[in-house]
Amino acid sequence: QVQLVESGGGLVQAGASLRLSCTASGRTFGYFARGWFRQAPGKEREFVAGINWVDSSTDYADSAKGRFTISKDNAKNTAYLQMNSLKPEDTAVYYCAVARARLITTTQEYWGQGIQVTVSS
Numbered sequence: 001q002v003q004l005v006e007s008g009g010g011l012v013q014a015g016a017s018l019r020l021s022c023t024a025s026g027r028t029f030g031y032f033a034r035g036w037f038r039q040a041p042g043k044e045r046e047f048v049a050g051i052n053w054v055d056s057s058t059d060y061a062d063s064a065k066g067r068f069t070i071s072k073d074n075a076k077n078t079a080y081l082q083m084n085s086l087k088p089e090d091t092a093v094y095y096c097a098v099a100r101a102r103l104i105t106t107t108q109e110y111w112g113q114g115i116q117v118t119v120s121s
Contacts (some may be wrong), residue, residue, distance in 0.1 A: 003026045004096045004112035011118045014088055020081040022096030022112060034079045035070060037106035038092035039114075045095065049081060050104035059105065063089075086119045093117075 008020040020036065035050030049060045049070040058070055069082040079096065096112035097104055 002031060002098055002110040004098065004110055006094070006096050006112040006115040009094065009115040009117045011085060011120065014086060014121050016065055016086050016115060016119070017082070017084045018086065020094055020096075020117075021078055021116060022080075023076065023078045024098060025077065028077060028098070030100050031098040031109070033099040033101040033104040033106070034072070034080075035097060036081045036094055037097055037108075038090075038094045038117075040089075040092040041055070043092075047105055048094070051079060052102055057102075059103065068098070086117075088119050088121045089115060090119050 003025045005023045008018055032053045037045050037046040038048050039045040047061050048064050049068055051058050051072055053068045067085045071080045093114040094117055095114045097108040099107045099109040101107050
């Protein structure tokens with residue numbers, strides 16, 4: 001009963017930046033764990049970044065540390081993923097996820113449809 005709508009993404013050159021947005025609607029109360037995953041061609045879906053909606057704690061995959069920043073706007077019920085210094089290996093479909101948990105890495109209950117990010121060399 002949670003709907004996730006993603007926006008942003010697109011085709012950019014290496015070194016460029018993008019900001020993804022994920023807006024949640026429906027019965028979202030209690031879904032404290034929110035974040036982003038991605039799936040590249042021929043690979044399994046992997047964790048990118050997560051944030052707790054109440055205490056603002058964050059965690060990142062090693063590939064995202066220092067380049068990506070996850071943030072939130074509680075009033076808009078929106079999570080963001082600011083991606084800087086993009087590399088071709090960041091090319092993937094990015095998925096937003098939420099769960100009734102502290103950390104999105106432990107469990108995922110609802111997913112967005114995914115949004116394409118393509119980084120050219």
